Amino acid sequence: MNTRRYSPIDHLIMNVDQALRTLAGKPLVTERPDPATGVQQIDLDDAQKVEAARLMRVNHAGEVAAQALYQGQALTARLEKVRERMERAAQEENDHLEWCERRIRELGGHLSYLNPLWYLGSMVIGAAAGAVGDKWSLGFVAETEKQVVAHLDEHLQRLPQSDTKSRAVLEQMKIDESEHGASAKAAGGAELPSAIKRLMGLTSRIMTRAAYWV
Numbered sequence: 001m002n003t004r005r006y007s008p009i010d011h012l013i014m015n016v017d018q019a020l021r022t023l024a025g026k027p028l029v030t031e032r033p034d035p036a037t038g039v040q041q042i043d044l045d046d047a048q049k050v051e052a053a054r055l056m057r058v059n060h061a062g063e064v065a066a067q068a069l070y071q072g073q074a075l076t077a078r079l080e081k082v083r084e085r086m087e088r089a090a091q092e093e094n095d096h097l098e099w100c101e102r103r104i105r106e107l108g109g110h111l112s113y114l115n116p117l118w119y120l121g122s123m124v125i126g127a128a129a130g131a132v133g134d135k136w137s138l139g140f141v142a143e144t145e146k147q148v149v150a151h152l153d154e155h156l157q158r159l160p161q162s163d164t165k166s167r168a169v170l171e172q173m174k175i176d177e178s179e180h181g182a183s184a185k186a187a188g189g190a191e192l193p194s195a196i197k198r199l200m201g202l203t204s205r206i207m208t209r210a211a212y213w214v
Contacts, residue, residue, distance in 0.1 A: 006069035015071045018090070019123075022067045023115055028038050034099050035172040036165035044107075048160040053109025054212050055155050056166055059173070060100035061112040061211035062148065065122040066093045069078055070146065072126025073137045089141070096176070099169045106165070112211040138189030145181030147204055149174055 002086040021027050044052065075131035104111065112118070152174045159166055190199075 035168040042162040053107035057162040058211045063096045068122035069126040073130040074121040076130030087089045105199045132202040138184040141184035142189040
């Protein structure tokens with residue numbers, strides 16, 4: 001069976017469609033159910049709801065950035081198998097987008113008003129990483145996911161203990177992010193220089209603090 005090969009223009013159009021779905025539409029999700037479905041939830045007080053909504057907004061903003069990062073890397077990846085790996089990871093991250101948004105709405109919160117900024121900045125970074133070379137692009141993914149897992153661990157500690165639904169979502173996200181990072185490393189991802197890792201951490205902290213409030 002012949003497999004269609006997409007041109008650079010095709011990939012550009014698909015990236016525009018993905019951006020619109022991420023920022024203003026419904027992402028294309030997989031068949032996986034929402035981890036919070038069926039989880040028993042103890043009533044939260046107003047302060048707990050506000051805190052949980054803010055934390056989940058940060059996680060949603062991170063998923064918006066992850067979408068753009070993967071799409072940018074797929075746009076400039078040299079090897080077809082690397083491009084396919086990035087696009088598949090982006091599709092799985094769509095699940096996280098939907099799960100986080102649903103939980104934020106349930107808690108009475110709102111999405112970050114800065115999401116378009118997170119998307120644009122991450123798209124540029126992802127495209128630049130892909131252009132440098134596939135091993136560095138994959139290494140960037142591995143390091144990004146490593147930092148995301150640490151970030152999720154912190155949020156699991158900060159969430160109200162009684163917010164079992166948000167915890168269920170973050171626990172599944174943590175599993176997925178660990179797998180994405182391990183997969184990128186196994187595919188040939190290079191270890192990034194320490195200076196790049198520190199810069200990534202600083203950028204993440206800025207985004208996290210801004211998305212918490214806005």
